[in-house]
Amino acid sequence: KEILEKHRSLFTLEWEGVTGSACAPSQAEWEQLLTNCSAFLFYGMERFLSHVLLNRLTAMNIPKCRLMILLDLVRSKRSYQRIANSGIHKSCLHVAVEGPTETAMLLTLTGVGSIIANQWFTTLQENAERLDILSESLLSMGRTTGQTIRVLQE
Numbered sequence: 001k002e003i004l005e006k007h008r009s010l011f012t013l014e015w016e017g018v019t020g021s022a023c024a025p026s027q028a029e030w031e032q033l034l035t036n037c038s039a040f041l042f043y044g045m046e047r048f049l050s051h052v053l054l055n056r057l058t059a060m061n062i063p064k065c066r067l068m069i070l071l072d073l074v075r076s077k078r079s080y081q082r083i084a085n086s087g088i089h090k091s092c093l094h095v096a097v098e099g100p101t102e103t104a105m106l107l108t109l110t111g112v113g114s115i116i117a118n119q120w121f122t123t124l125q126e127n128a129e130r131l132d133i134l135s136e137s138l139l140s141m142g143r144t145t146g147q148t149i150r151v152l153q154e
Contacts, residue, residue: 003128007135017041027053034060039067040112043131045079048072048117049098049106050086063111067145069134070103070117071127114145 001019017033018025025033030052034040042048048070049057096102104115116134118127130152137148 003131003135006132007139024051027056031056031060034062034065037062037065039069040065041069041071041131043071043127045074045076046072046083047098047100047103049103050083054094054097054106057110058106060110063113065111066113068107068112068115068117069131070100070115071131073100073118073121074124074127075121116145116149 004015004019018029034057042051044051097106100117100119104117107115133152134148137143137151138145143151
C-alpha cells in the first residue's frame with residue numbers, strides 16, 4: 001500500500017483493483033479486472049495461477065492487457081496449507097502448468113503483450129523491493145519494460 005500511495009499521482013487515476021488480505025477476489029472479479037486492464041499487477045502469495053481458475057483463464061481473450069507484472073511465489077505456512085489443501089483436487093499436470101514459464105506461455109496465448117514475473121520462490125520483502133524499483137522505473141522515470149528489467153537485473 002505504501003508503494004502504491006507513493007506513485008498514486010503518476011498515471012494512477014484509473015487504477016482499480018483489490019488490495020489487502022481481508023478477502024480474496026472471486027473468479028468473476030479476477031476476470032473483470034483482467035479483461036478491462038491495460039496493465040495488471042499481482043502482488044501476492046504462492047503462484048498467480050493458484051488464485052485463478054485455469055480453465056477460465058485459458059478461455060479468456062485479454063489483448064488490451066499490454067503488461068502483466070506477477071510478483072508472486074511467496075510462501076508462508078498459511079499460504080502453503082491453502083495450496084496443499086486445494087492441490088489435492090488437482091492433477092500433477094495441472095500443478096505443473098502453474099509454474100512460472102508455463103504461466104507466461106498461457107498468458108501470452110490469452111493476448112497479454114509483456115510479462116514480468118518471478119522465476120523462483122522469494123520473500124515478501126524482496127517482492128516489495130522489486131515493486132518499488134518497477135514503479136519508480138516505469139512510472140517516475142518513464143523507462144521501457146526492457147530497460148526496467150535491466151535495472152532489476154543489476
